[in-house]
Amino acid sequence: MASGTASGSAHVVVLAFPQAGHTNPMLQFSKDLASQGVIITLVSFAFDHHRMLKADKTLQRLGIRIRFESIPDRLPPGIDIVSDVLYVFSNLQHIDGSDLEELIHRLNVTGPPVTCIVYDAFMPWVAQVSTKLKIPRAVFYTQSATVAAIYHHFKYVEKWNNCEQDSNDVVVIPAIGEMRMPDLPSIFFPPLLTAGCLDINLKLIESFNGASWVILNSFDELESKAINYLREANVPVCTVGSLIPSAFLDRINSEDTQFGGSPWEEETEECMEWLNSKPPHSVVYVSFGSIAAISTKQLREIGRGLQSSEQNFLWVIRSAAGQGTVWEGFAEEIGDRGLIVKWSPQLKVLNHPSVGAFMSHCGWNSTVEGLSAGVPMLGCDLCFDQPTNCKVMVEVWKMGVKLKRTQQDDGDVTFEWDEIERCVRRVICSEEGAELRKNAVHWKESAKTATMEGGSSHSNVSRFVKEVTKFRQLLVSQLNEI
Structure with a gap:
């Protein structure tokens, strides 16, 4: 189904972290939104922009239009996302948001105004841009609901006490039950703990505050306990998974066979x-x-x-x-x-x-x-x-x-x-x-059922589209009154 470009359509800016495990589900979510008539501008960083443009060939074949823009990354020349992933991760967490802000201003002048920003949780600085521009934001969390619940627990409920990873100790997390030390994310233990990775991930949970949506590549039936825990903690969870090309999940579009933007040539x-x-x-x-x-x-x-x-x-x-x-x-x-x-x-x-x-x-x-x-x-x-x-x-x-x-x-x-x-x-x-x-x-x-009409994820995506479209209508109404 080709995406709509009518003047009354919602316009969503999507900003992905430049790594395949992050861009792939973000691309699929963008395709799902565009197929429902939402105007999508997918923003990448300059050093990774060429790879994202490869996805455009896939989209053209599907009759889906997504706009591609880039912003400066302020990284040294020759950076490689694979070998330098921790360096890239650290730097993209703290960059100045002025380039994104400038891009959004330009988009507002040249086309329908931006009505929502969807961004990877690993770039929390985007929240400041959305607040300044008074645009609703959706945090795209690329880890599981279970992991999010663990981090949320140790952010707001219980303080983490350093333990040995191979110890027999257990912790009890209401959303999950007993967790053995080796089953927790490795950032709870040295060397990643001492490198500050736990503090970073706990801080990412703060980005849920003030967000209109927290997008998860999961579905309600898959991680029901963790998802219910987060919702009871007032996290605005929106499950939209599994974010898999249609040909391999709901079979509705047999032409949708890849995410696009693969870092290497597939054999x-x-x-x-x-x-x-x-x-x-x-x-x-x-x-x-x-x-x-x-x-x-x-x-x-x-x-x-x-x-x-x-x-x-x-x-x-x-x-x-x-x-x-x-x-x-x-x-x-x-x-x-x-x-x-x-x-x-x-x-x-x-x-x-x-x-x-x-x-x-x-x-x-x-x-x-x-x-x-x-x-x-x-x-x-x-x-x-x-x-x-x-x-x-x-x-x-x-x-x-x-x-x-x-x-x-x-x-x-x-x-x-x-x-x-x-x-x-x-x-x-x-x-x-x-x-x-x-x-x-x-x-x-179960994954297929969730994405079919009437399924939990399908309903959540449709609800998201309605909500960002409603904000678009409110924005137009306010502009007409000026």
Whole structure:
């Protein structure tokens, strides 16, 4: 459905944090709004603008119009979002909002006035711009409702007391119940705690105050306890997930097959041809997202575990430093049983009938994509919110297993090959794996129901459109009175 551009349409400015796990759901939300007639101006930072423009080809094919603008980022030349992610994260949290303010003034002069700003929670300074310009704001929170509830608890209810991550201590959070120390986000513990990451994330929760909406890439049925907790705490939660292209979720638009703006070229044809040659539910798909750095030592443990499992696998190994080779001759040893690529069309892979499991770092975006495809998961949580996502995936949704870590003599923590082999066989070959697949399919259907007409997320998106359109009408009325 083509987006409307009528003078009476709401005009929403969208500002995403420049990392795939943030821009992908934001792009999909923008597509959903534009398809309902909302005028969207998607704003990116100068160093990342070229990548965002790649999404325009996808949008043109769908008949959806989104305007693309950029603002200065004040970052040094040659910055790379993957290798310099923490530096970019730190700097984009505190930049001057005057460039965004100037852009909005220009948009107000050249077209319909801006009636709402949707922005990533990792850029809290946007709140000052919206307050100054008297424009309603929507905070787009790219982590789970469960993680938001944990941070909210330790921001407003209970003060965090530093504990050892591997201790047997538990904390009780009303929205969730008992949480073991290893299941909390890793920023509660050194070294991320001492680096100030907990303080930063607790401060992000403050950005919920004064927001008209807090947008979550989740749905009410998926995280009901955490979502109800936040709503009871007067957080204006608006669940709009799963934010997945239509072809892989509600099937309404078969042409909507990708987010757009991928950071790397996807090896689509090779992946699909190889998957087509494999039996149903026989392939382990292995990918650790666009940011996680996997050591050569860990790569070799994964390689040996996959090889020993004797199961088919499709493995994404990004061409970054230290992530180029498992060991010499590995490709020849595995033969046609395995395929290694630098980047894959993840949604197409996960929804292919031959895929039987997803070995993932359990970042929220990947977790939502795996769940929405109905694929059981092998959780190799690394850091940040991933341990919590993995806990919920295993203990609440019961659609996967968590791999145990081993403490090495040098202090490093590794998923060892025999644990990988055991868990792969457990999910692909056993009766337990069949039950996990059954549960995963249940959540896939729940995600689909939420986004269909009458579903919770569909209703929330429609309500959001009505509310920003109502503000547009109020704004026009006030201007006419002047």
